[in-house]
Amino acid sequence: MNDILTLMTPRLLSFRNKKGNTARLLLLGIIGVAFWGGLFAVSLRLLSYFQSIEELGNILAWKLLSMVMVIYFSLLVFSSILTALSKLFLSKDLLLVHAMPVKTYKIFCARWIESAVDSSWTIIIFTLPVLISYGIVFKAGLFFYILILLVLLLLSLIASIISAVVVMVTVIIIPPGRIKSVFVFLGLLLFLLLYLAFRVVRPERLVDPEAFESFLSYLKILQTPSAPYLPSTWAFDAIQASLTGITHTLYLNFSLLAACGGAMIFISLIIADAIYMKGVSKSQTARKTLRKPRVPQNPRVLSFLPMHVQAYVIKEIKVFFRDQTQWSQIFLILALIVIYIYNFKVLPLERAPIKTVYLQNILAFLNIGLASFVLTAITGRFAYPAVSLEGEAFWIVASSPIRLKTFLWIKYFIYFVPLLILTEGLIIATNILLQVSPFMMWLSIITILFIVPTVVALGIGLGAAYPDFNSENAAQAITSFGGLIFMMIAAVYITAVISLEAGPVYRIFMSGIYDRSIHMSQWVWIFGAFTLAVLISIFTVIFSMTYGVRRLTRISRRME
Amino acid sequence: MIETKNLTKRYGSLLAVNRLNLFVPKGTIFGFIGPNGAGKTTTIKMLAGLIEPDDGKIIIRDMDIRQDPEKAKQQIGFIPDRPYLYEKLTGLEFLKFTADLYGVEPSGFLKKAESLLDMFSLIDWKNELIEAYSHGMKQRLIMSAAILHDPKIIIVDEPMIGLDPAGIKMVKNLFRELADSGVTFFISTHTLSIAQDLCDKIGIIQKGRLIATGTLDDLKIQAHASSGDLESVFLKLTREESFHQGYSDVPGVSP
Numbered sequence: 001m002n003d004i005l006t007l008m009t010p011r012l013l014s015f016r017n018k019k020g021n022t023a024r025l026l027l028l029g030i031i032g033v034a035f036w037g038g039l040f041a042v043s044l045r046l047l048s049y050f051q052s053i054e055e056l057g058n059i060l061a062w063k064l065l066s067m068v069m070v071i072y073f074s075l076l077v078f079s080s081i082l083t084a085l086s087k088l089f090l091s092k093d094l095l096l097v098h099a100m101p102v103k104t105y106k107i108f109c110a111r112w113i114e115s116a117v118d119s120s121w122t123i124i125i126f127t128l129p130v131l132i133s134y135g136i137v138f139k140a141g142l143f144f145y146i147l148i149l150l151v152l153l154l155l156s157l158i159a160s161i162i163s164a165v166v167v168m169v170t171v172i173i174i175p176p177g178r179i180k181s182v183f184v185f186l187g188l189l190l191f192l193l194l195y196l197a198f199r200v201v202r203p204e205r206l207v208d209p210e211a212f213e214s215f216l217s218y219l220k221i222l223q224t225p226s227a228p229y230l231p232s233t234w235a236f237d238a239i240q241a242s243l244t245g246i247t248h249t250l251y252l253n254f255s256l257l258a259a260c261g262g263a264m265i266f267i268s269l270i271i272a273d274a275i276y277m278k279g280v281s282k283s284q285t286a287r288k289t290l291r292k293p294r295v296p297q298n299p300r301v302l303s304f305l306p307m308h309v310q311a312y313v314i315k316e317i318k319v320f321f322r323d324q325t326q327w328s329q330i331f332l333i334l335a336l337i338v339i340y341i342y343n344f345k346v347l348p349l350e351r352a353p354i355k356t357v358y359l360q361n362i363l364a365f366l367n368i369g370l371a372s373f374v375l376t377a378i379t380g381r382f383a384y385p386a387v388s389l390e391g392e393a394f395w396i397v398a399s400s401p402i403r404l405k406t407f408l409w410i411k412y413f414i415y416f417v418p419l420l421i422l423t424e425g426l427i428i429a430t431n432i433l434l435q436v437s438p439f440m441m442w443l444s445i446i447t448i449l450f451i452v453p454t455v456v457a458l459g460i461g462l463g464a465a466y467p468d469f470n471s472e473n474a475a476q477a478i479t480s481f482g483g484l485i486f487m488m489i490a491a492v493y494i495t496a497v498i499s500l501e502a503g504p505v506y507r508i509f510m511s512g513i514y515d516r517s518i519h520m521s522q523w524v525w526i527f528g529a530f531t532l533a534v535l536i537s538i539f540t541v542i543f544s545m546t547y548g549v550r551r552l553t554r555i556s557r558r559m560e
Numbered sequence: 561m562i563e564t565k566n567l568t569k570r571y572g573s574l575l576a577v578n579r580l581n582l583f584v585p586k587g588t589i590f591g592f593i594g595p596n597g598a599g600k601t602t603t604i605k606m607l608a609g610l611i612e613p614d615d616g617k618i619i620i621r622d623m624d625i626r627q628d629p630e631k632a633k634q635q636i637g638f639i640p641d642r643p644y645l646y647e648k649l650t651g652l653e654f655l656k657f658t659a660d661l662y663g664v665e666p667s668g669f670l671k672k673a674e675s676l677l678d679m680f681s682l683i684d685w686k687n688e689l690i691e692a693y694s695h696g697m698k699q700r701l702i703m704s705a706a707i708l709h710d711p712k713i714i715i716v717d718e719p720m721i722g723l724d725p726a727g728i729k730m731v732k733n734l735f736r737e738l739a740d741s742g743v744t745f746f747i748s749t750h751t752l753s754i755a756q757d758l759c760d761k762i763g764i765i766q767k768g769r770l771i772a773t774g775t776l777d778d779l780k781i782q783a784h785a786s787s788g789d790l791e792s793v794f795l796k797l798t799r800e801e802s803f804h805q806g807y808s809d810v811p812g813v814s815p
Binding site for chain 1: 608609610611612629630631633634636638640642644645646648649650652653656657658659660661662663666689
């Protein structure tokens with residue numbers, strides 16, 4: 001046990017010695033508490049509403065609980081697989097640790113504990129408000145709250161062991177570098193399939209009285225029992241039994257969970273002792289990727305650009321497309337865009353109680369905001385981490401005869417062009433499906449023409465101002481302090497532009513429908529509002545890029 | 561040539577480089593040695609334009625690096641001690657990237673790149689992703705990239721780390737040939753035998769201050785050692801300096 005604790009000391013000491021920025025921690029804390037509180041309020045409201053429905057209420061509450069437990073368990077398994085893979089096979093300190101005179105199973109144990117804690121603490125914290133709401137609505141005693149904590153801990157323990165074993169066995173077959181991409185891809189595919197299935201079922205039809213018959217059959221499915229051998233089912237049964245007071249079911253299922261957890265610890269230690277070292281040794285062999293011999297030549301389409309700009313554009317595109325994790329993200333985004341457009345196709349506009357032309361154009365106007373938020377999410381995932389992705393090779397940029405300002409603007413245009421095409425494509429496609437007026441079509445196109453450069457500038461500028469050159473995962477960059485600032489400023493900016501345009505657009509649109517004239521004073525107001533929106537956009541572009549250049553210059557010149 | 565005037569760099573309360581004055585003439589291989597934490601890497605990074613000094617000047621071929629960093633960097637080839645590269649590019653693609661960045665004529669690129677890759681024994685690996693390279697191979701690729709644009713000044717931090725004996729010999733010969741053709745080298749190293757074999761002049765830095773500079777013979781005179789290699793001279797000078805610094809604050813005690 002002492003060896004395991006010693007092996008974990010560097011992590012504990014690093015955590016203790018970590019210098020946190022108080023303002024940043026406070027902001028993250030506030031966001032976390034707000035999210036937790038929001039989740040708690042929504043769960044409480046939903047469960048109270050369920051309770052008010054005779055008979056059906058309990059069925060819905062139990063089904064929701066069963067879904068929460070299944071989702072909790074699947075999320076844990078998936079997130080544990082990725083962390084276990086990093087901790088057990090991809091960590092930078094692995095060679096150092098394995099060179100120490102410590103038994104393999106002890107190293108595995110220390111790594112597994114770290115992985116279990118890392119992969120489960122956030123999921124536990126954000127599942128608690130849902131389960132606490134059950135306790136309050138079902139008027140449970142103190143024992144229930146202790147039980148849910150124990151159940152969540154046991155489920156996390158089981159999930160992390162399953163993941164560690166899966167990872168250890170898989171590494172023997174596939175190299176660790178590839179497994180990460182495979183699991184990320186499979187996870188995204190699973191999520192997409194679930195989402196597509198949910199979308200194609202069109203749950204909005206359940207509120208349509210004509211489709212009520214299918215709702216009854218839906219309820220029948222709700223009552224079907226879950227898989228009896230899944231730990232999440234035992235967890236659900238234990239919690240349900242505790243709330244309904246069926247003691248023997250509670251004891252049986254809780255014992256099953258505890259026994260399964262205990263047994264799996266021993267099994268995993270035996271497996272670790274047998275194969276962990278083999279996997280580690282396999283992960284250390286050099287990867288050799290044979291490529292088709294090709295003389296690097298710059299494409300003609302870029303020949304109008306200066307040589308150094310071509311160099312960065314080509315490098316950026318090659319590095320991006322050769323990273324499999326980026327590919328899986330692109331698939332996810334393309335699928336989400338298809339779903340986004342499909343949502344507009346299935347909108348039941350003809351059955352709406354308000355005039356169709358009016359509704360179509362309102363939706364088109366709101367769609368500018370929605371498409372801009374989609375743009376923000378994509379910018380956050382791809383453009384924001386662009387500077388951080390240079391990683392420890394940033395010295396190449398810093399020592400090159402190119403100004404950081406030029407470097408940043410090159411990055412800007414690399415992301416601006418595809419994002420502009422994507423967002424304009426999105427807005428034009430949805431407007432065609434909505435059959436909007438030419439005025440609304442042009443308004444959407446022009447507004448997006450201002451929003452895209454601004455949001456991309458925010459992404460690149462703030463990404464440069466808050467770079468993380470040591471990050472191993474680009475997707476995580478957006479969850480950093482700078483990423484949150486980017487998301488917040490982008491949201492405020494989009495809301496400001498939409499709000500500034502809302503009044504004037506309404507005036508112009510109504511005057512068109514009712515054939516009313518617009519007076520001079522209204523024209524001045526309309527012109528003023530649009531001009532202000534344009535000025536805010538230009539100011540934000542200049543400010544974010546200048547801020548990014550300044551901070552990146554300062555950071556790069558102070559790097560030790 | 562390279563010249564520093566009162567070059568100073570602080571990290572918080574730590575004075576990493578303290579009013580460093582150096583002059584390295586054209587075609588010289590200058591070795592910069594010192595104990596761990598003496599300020600070698602900080603000096604190297606300032607010379608390469610990677611970090612900014614708090615005070616003082618750096619003149620690279622009559623250009624102040626702070627006044628015109630891009631123009632000065634165009635003259636420099638920088639070889640860091642840790643070979644971090646773009647892992648998803650092939651060796652040849654990385655050289656093309658560097659060539660475009662430093663404005664190397666596209667028509668002559670392939671011939672030049674391949675001859676460099678051949679010289680550094682990387683020709684068979686030119687189309688492999690860099691992520692498949694060993695530490696030493698990455699170091700050799702960085703060296704090829706650093707001399708691809710014919711720099712007039714080459715700044716090297718620990719040149720021989722990760723190289724095999726044949727590689728070390730080849731690099732030594734290459735550096736000497738380039739220096740003879742007028743290229744100026746500024747090399748920071750812990751390997752005193754390499755400094756002794758390769759460098760025309762040597763500077764010793766300790767606690768951010770230049771404590772001795774000159775040829776090996778000059779250093780021997782400064783260390784009051786009539787014979788011995790660079791190692792014994794280095795140890796003598798740095799030990800004496802520690803003694804001086806240790807007692808300089810004690811009233812009434814003279815070393």
